Amino acid sequence: MQINQLSVFLENRRGRLTVPCAALADAGINILALTLADTERFGILRLIIRDHEKAKAILESCGFVVKITDVLAIEVEDQPGGLGRLLVRLETAGVNVEYVYAFTVHDPGKAVMIFRFTDTKKAIQALTAAAIPLLKSADLYERAARS
Numbered sequence: 354m355q356i357n358q359l360s361v362f363l364e365n366r367r368g369r370l371t372v373p374c375a376a377l378a379d380a381g382i383n384i385l386a387l388t389l390a391d392t393e394r395f396g397i398l399r400l401i402i403r404d405h406e407k408a409k410a411i412l413e414s415c416g417f418v419v420k421i422t423d424v425l426a427i428e429v430e431d432q433p434g435g436l437g438r439l440l441v442r443l444e445t446a447g448v449n450v451e452y453v454y455a456f457t458v459h460d461p462g463k464a465v466m467i468f469r470f471t472d473t474k475k476a477i478q479a480l481t482a483a484a485i486p487l488l489k490s491a492d493l494y495e496r497a498a499r500s
Contacts, residue, residue, distance in 0.1 A: 354477060354487050355423040357405045361398040362418040365391050373398060376415050382408050385497045386467055388454035403494050424469045425476060426493045428486035431464040439485060446479030458496045
């Protein structure tokens with residue numbers, strides 16, 4: 354149920370984002386989803402990649418600090434209020450969201466969002482009890498292939 358995400362630590366300076374993206378492209382590795390959060394001095398590039406171990410090795414060989422983090426891919430109703438209803442269920446269950454970003458799919462009526470929670474087990478229990486679909490890695494990669 355949990356998806357492996359790469360967190361890449363970058364200096365916050367011009368052109369620094371190009372290096373990891375080019376390194377992955379040169380290795381034939383496709384980025385399925387990403388987000389970038391920054392501060393004045395550094396940023397964290399978060400990536401969903403099919404072969405995360407290979408990507409981690411490539412990025413580390415370029416001098417980057419890379420961490421593998423577990424996240425959840427959650428199917429959300431692609432309509433006004435879909436995300437809000439999900440968040441209310443999580444809040445009611447006492448689950449805290451650390452961060453979230455979208456994963457692009459072409460599936461009418463559905464959206465996929467990547468979530469990191471402070472307590473992943475508690476989040477899984479709450480989502481399963483509410484019959485909210487959690488995607489496995491294979492499901493996520495299949496949707497990316499169809500898009």
